[in-house]
Amino acid sequence: MSGPRRRVGFAALCAGALALTACGGDAEGTGATAGDLPETLVVDKAFDLKTADPGRQFEVAGTIVGRALYETLVTFEDGDLSEVAPALATEWTVNDDATEYTFTLEEGVTFADGSPLDSDDVVFSINRVKNLKGNGSFLVEGITAEADGPGTVVLRSEQPNPQLLRILPRPSLGILNADAVRENGGTDAPDAAETDTAEEFLNSQSVGTGPYVLDQFSTSTETVLAANPDYRGEAPPFQRIVLRNVEGPTQAMNVQSGQSHIALDLASEQLAGLRGDPNLLIDEVASPNIWFTFANADPAVSEITSSPDFREAVRYGIDYDGLLEIAGDGAVRVPGIIPNVFFGALDQDQAPQRDVERAKAAVERLGGPVTVELEYPSDFSANGLSFGPVAERLQAGLAEVGVNLELKPGPIATTLETYRNGQEQMGLWLWAPDYPDPADYLAFGPGELVGKRAGWQAGAAPEIERVMAEVAGESDDERRAVLFEEFQQLMNEEGVMFPVFQPTAAVVASADIGAVPFHPAWTLDLTAIGR
Amino acid sequence: MSAVTAPAAPVPARRLRIGPAWRRPLALVGVTVALGWVVLAAFAPWIAPADPLAQEAARFLPPSAEHLMGTDGLGRDVLSRVVHGARISIPLAFMLVALSLVFGAVVGAVSGYVGGKLDEVLMRVVDLFFAFPAIILSMAVVAALGPNLRNAVLAIVVVSWPVYARVTRSLVLSLRNSEFVASSRLLGISSIRALVREILPNVAGPVLVLATLELGNAVLLLSGLSFLGLGAVPPTPEWGAMVSEGARTFGFWWVGVFPGLAILSIVLAFNFLGDSLRDALDPRTARATRGTSA
Numbered sequence: 087m088s089g090p091r092r093r094v095g096f097a098a099l100c101a102g103a104l105a106l107t108a109c110g111g112d113a114e115g116t117g118a119t120a121g122d123l124p125e126t127l128v129v130d131k132a133f134d135l136k137t138a139d140p141g142r143q144f145e146v147a148g149t150i151v152g153r154a155l156y157e158t159l160v161t162f163e164d165g166d167l168s169e170v171a172p173a174l175a176t177e178w179t180v181n182d183d184a185t186e187y188t189f190t191l192e193e194g195v196t197f198a199d200g201s202p203l204d205s206d207d208v209v210f211s212i213n214r215v216k217n218l219k220g221n222g223s224f225l226v227e228g229i230t231a232e233a234d235g236p237g238t239v240v241l242r243s244e245q246p247n248p249q250l251l252r253i254l255p256r257p258s259l260g261i262l263n264a265d266a267v268r269e270n271g272g273t274d275a276p277d278a279a280e281t282d283t284a285e286e287f288l289n290s291q292s293v294g295t296g297p298y299v300l301d302q303f304s305t306s307t308e309t310v311l312a313a314n315p316d317y318r319g320e321a322p323p324f325q326r327i328v329l330r331n332v333e334g335p336t337q338a339m340n341v342q343s344g345q346s347h348i349a350l351d352l353a354s355e356q357l358a359g360l361r362g363d364p365n366l367l368i369d370e371v372a373s374p375n376i377w378f379t380f381a382n383a384d385p386a387v388s389e390i391t392s393s394p395d396f397r398e399a400v401r402y403g404i405d406y407d408g409l410l411e412i413a414g415d416g417a418v419r420v421p422g423i424i425p426n427v428f429f430g431a432l433d434q435d436q437a438p439q440r441d442v443e444r445a446k447a448a449v450e451r452l453g454g455p456v457t458v459e460l461e462y463p464s465d466f467s468a469n470g471l472s473f474g475p476v477a478e479r480l481q482a483g484l485a486e487v488g489v490n491l492e493l494k495p496g497p498i499a500t501t502l503e504t505y506r507n508g509q510e511q512m513g514l515w516l517w518a519p520d521y522p523d524p525a526d527y528l529a530f531g532p533g534e535l536v537g538k539r540a541g542w543q544a545g546a547a548p549e550i551e552r553v554m555a556e557v558a559g560e561s562d563d564e565r566r567a568v569l570f571e572e573f574q575q576l577m578n579e580e581g582v583m584f585p586v587f588q589p590t591a592a593v594v595a596s597a598d599i600g601a602v603p604f605h606p607a608w609t610l611d612l613t614a615i616g617r
Numbered sequence: 618m619s620a621v622t623a624p625a626a627p628v629p630a631r632r633l634r635i636g637p638a639w640r641r642p643l644a645l646v647g648v649t650v651a652l653g654w655v656v657l658a659a660f661a662p663w664i665a666p667a668d669p670l671a672q673e674a675a676r677f678l679p680p681s682a683e684h685l686m687g688t689d690g691l692g693r694d695v696l697s698r699v700v701h702g703a704r705i706s707i708p709l710a711f712m713l714v715a716l717s718l719v720f721g722a723v724v725g726a727v728s729g730y731v732g733g734k735l736d737e738v739l740m741r742v743v744d745l746f747f748a749f750p751a752i753i754l755s756m757a758v759v760a761a762l763g764p765n766l767r768n769a770v771l772a773i774v775v776v777s778w779p780v781y782a783r784v785t786r787s788l789v790l791s792l793r794n795s796e797f798v799a800s801s802r803l804l805g806i807s808s809i810r811a812l813v814r815e816i817l818p819n820v821a822g823p824v825l826v827l828a829t830l831e832l833g834n835a836v837l838l839l840s841g842l843s844f845l846g847l848g849a850v851p852p853t854p855e856w857g858a859m860v861s862e863g864a865r866t867f868g869f870w871w872v873g874v875f876p877g878l879a880i881l882s883i884v885l886a887f888n889f890l891g892d893s894l895r896d897a898l899d900p901r902t903a904r905a906t907r908g909t910s911a
Contacts, residue, residue, distance in 0.1 A: 408672070475862075495764065
């Protein structure tokens with residue numbers, strides 16, 4: 087019994103340190119070699135799958151599928167988000183103010199149908215995503231792609247865009263065979279949102295350069311990928327990959343009985359029942375999702391929550407350790423608004439610590455105990471964690487300092503609306519990164535997307551906004567890291583956001599395919615399994 | 618079949634025959650369990666070992682001497698929450714039934730006594746409510762009003778009054794033309810007086826039986842709505858909400874099983890009670906059921 091336990095522990099340890107390459111070696115050492123791999127890989131995932139069209143997908147399941155079918159200009163290797171690696175582009179140059187990126191494409195790359203890839207395909211794919219005006223279009227907003235000969239592509243940005251290299255690996259920006267898509271109703275014209283009709287075609291077959299091709303597509307039952315025999319890299323280790331739509335509790339049974347190889351949506355309670363099973367390898371790490379609560383800064387929404395004293399009471403009254411307990415074994419405290427997998431994240435010791443006396447003093451300044459509403463979605467869970475228990479723990483901790491929360495759970499359809507309209511006095515929500523660059527978290531600043539949802543308008547915190555403006559125009563990563571840290575320190579002093587934790591993200595894999603690490607950007611990297 | 622020879626005609630309400638308790642063991646069980654819960658509800662703060670809201674213990678502790686029913690996902694004592702849950706479900710069940718009964722009986726009595734067009738209209742409205750499954754209709758009402766305990770109670774009243782209206786109407790209809798009502802009217806008693814003094818006492822028995830049987834239903838509906846997240850707002854220790862948490866954390870059986878047993882026991886108790894009351898107060902239906910079971 088101790089053998090497998092140790093192995094699981096080691097896998098989790100490796101993953102926790104994000105030393106994922108080191109883990110790969112261990113998995114091979116403990117039995118799984120390429121020769122033992124099954125022909126078909128079965129993956130269970132609760133589907134949020136909507137489409138296999140890269141330009142239209144922005145969901146987790148779509149990202150997992152897209153990553154296996156299509157390649158991007160640049161990529162992340164082995165789950166390491168700190169640096170981008172070459173993919174379809176072998177090299178690139180960036181001008182000084184990060185407004186012009188020049189990519190040199192790899193020569194001799196062919197799509198799964200045998201036709202060669204050139205700069206036209208790249209230009210078409212990127213402009214199409216932008217002009218489809220779908221959920222992923224903001225990734226390349228203000229970006230124009232142009233060909234400079236068949237082997238070179240230039241991306242121009244209206245604003246300095248130092249995060250672009252970390253945006254490009256997102257599978258939404260996979261490169262499609264332009265001719266095939268055009269023949270089937272696709273277009274990258276500015277009116278593509280109305281005129282592009284290629285989605286049905288792209289749901290029937292894939293036109294990418296990735297190691298797998300689309301065999302069968304369903305958003306409700308199962309989606310099947312087949313190996314791409316002409317893939318230019320190392321031959322794909324599985325003949326077929328079956329991605330099945332299965333809910334969490336059933337996933338646990340399937341992976342335990344050997345009916346599936348990978349389970350992705352297990353809650354910590356379900357994981358508890360799987361630990362110690364010698365046939366399973368469990369990778370538990372902190373998810374890049376952050377859970378946060380906020381106090382609305384708009385006096386029209388609440389005179390209480392908009393007071394700086396209230397913010398102070400909440401910031402130092404939250405029982406951070408107690409919340410972490412709810413969030414699962416691999417969960418960590420998020421010290422600033424940026425999760426620990428990205429550069430610019432604060433160190434743990436810079437996180438606000440609970441200080442009951444200080445919080446009580448702030449409540450005194452408010453004139454004694456106060457009662458405000460806390461809204462959260464009651465029918466939604468992520469990483470197997472639902473909002474209800476977290477809200478109840480938050481309530482219990484804050485009650486101790488005199489901040490009484492009246493819980494207002496509701497279906498996500500209605501709570502999301504009040505949240506987006508900036509009408510919640512306090513809210514409990516999560517943020518999943520759009521792309522692995524800290525620039526994504528500027529959305530929490532005053533006058534930005536999430537800031538405005540908390541009633542925090544532009545001009546509310548000039549000091550923070552000065553740093554935000556500075557970092558937006560900075561292209562040097564070292565300097566950016568410093569500025570992002572300053573941004574978060576200021577947010578931790580006077581901001582209206584209270585980042586709480588990053589919950590556990592777990593991947594359970596059967597031992598015969600080896601350890602499968604959680605991927606911080608794509609959840610699961612199908613192309614990395616079995617290698 | 619032969620033991621009880623009740624006349625088919627209306628029975629004067631006061632001629633009750635409640636036999637010795639040992640002849641009705643189920644009644645005894647029902648009364649005991651229901652009374653037990655009422656006592657628990659009344660003295661919950663003194664009986665429960667801990668504060669039902671205090672998140673003091675470790676999470677998911679299995680049942681032990683210290684926590685007889687274990688602890689839940691937030692480290693709260695399940696036993697204390699189950700005991701305090703009685704303070705919510707039982708009074709609300711009585712309140713729900715009382716509200717539905719009063720409203721339904723008034724509508725039914727008026728409908729049956731007045732008859733004609735008004736009867737038609739009121740009964741079609743009742744049909745409208747019967748057309749939907751109770752839980753679906755109450756979910757719709759709560760969803761429209763916003764999920765909390767008060768709205769859940771309202772929603773359940775909205776879906777449960779038609780039963781009382783139907784039953785009251787049919788009883789009033791059959792009594793309206795009976796001789797003793799006719800003679801009292803001949804003596805010059807007003808319609809309303811006849812309805813209140815002569816008919817209602819005869820209606821009361823069957824309707825009360827129905828109400829007792831509905832008590833169990835009310836508990837079920839209320840916890841059902843809470844189970845779906847449409848009733849009690851956390852952290853209220855409501856049984857349905859607790860079962861819901863138990864369903865999410867399946868590996869820790871004690872989180873959901875004990876509140877589930879609480880619901881089961883009180884619903885059974887109310888049903889036993891209702892059955893026995895029916896035997897005593899409403900011999901017509903009692904005879905029918907006994908006939909089929911014998």
